[in-house]
Amino acid sequence: MEDLVRELAVDKHARYIVSVEKRKDDFESVVMEHLRMNGAYWGLTTLDILGKLDMVDPDEVITWVMSCQHESGGFAGNIGHDPHILYTLSAVQVLALFDKLDVLDTDKVSNWYNTFHIMFCLIYKVDVAGLQNEDGSFSGDMWGEIDTRFSYIAINSLSLLHRLDKINVEKAVKYIVSCKNVDGGFGCTPGAESHAGQIFCCIAALAITGSLHHVDKDLLGWWLCERQVKSGGLNGRPEKLPDVCYSWWVLSSLIMIDRVHWIDKKKLIKFILDCQDKENGGISDRPDDAVDVFHTYFGVAGLSLLEFPGLKPIDPAYALPVDVVNRIFFGG
């Protein structure tokens, strides 16, 4: 392991993340414009895991996050865009990273209080008015698309806000369980093909709600560990190419069901390290491809799950550093 430790280009990755944030007109920044909130979550969480969160100005970030809030309460991917449940989770996660959920709660300035209140109204609407459907599933926004991703997102954000009581958790769990397949995996809706990304969403939602007893851990563990290919990388479903992002989706799921020892950790570490741009920083999907913030996050988060020395541990269900999650649930 010691030889590998030196191979992680910590400073270069941190500088790469900060530089993407600052650039406004190159390709990556332009295609990310409408989902910048999600990008902010990936980038800032990566910096925190690397121990480099102090490279950004918290006030600047928080001001921008709050200016992405829609009057309905939900957060958009950027200023002036429509709100979506995914960006609302990203906003909550970014506020959590900077320990700003408490500041919102106690801030005497009425705007802040109102903002927080409106946010709760949105979450409340998630329950009553529409985003949770009769069958327990969740829609992502007013347009109604249903997906187990949205179940996870709702459960994660409400749990971080200590408001899980605002939804029907029993129905939400029942819906997720109805998306379980005979191979032990989960899809986006009942009967849909098992995919590692959806499996993460379902397993993490079940973990947060204390419902992992619904999972056949050996069957699912077997399906998940078969995702490791010769190069050491993981794919998202059979016959597909490996991709660094599955170092998160697959690995976190294996950890939550206690089967992470079923894959070759050292080979996976080597695969992730081979995907680094060692000169300019950043991590790509596969060796020698172009880097982006998404894969940089999943590479670094994957290494953290693999207990790579020098990295902050990340929580496999909440997808936030363990110290942030502990602060929210145990104080301190």
Ligand code: GRG
């Ligand atoms: C807070 C970590 C976190 C997540 C928020 C957005 C979300 C919740 C979860 C997304 C889960 C998901 C479906 C991930 C898969 C993403 C992906 C790489 C899809 C690609 O699918 P294909 O079919 O790729 O194009 P393959 O690899 O199957 O060829």
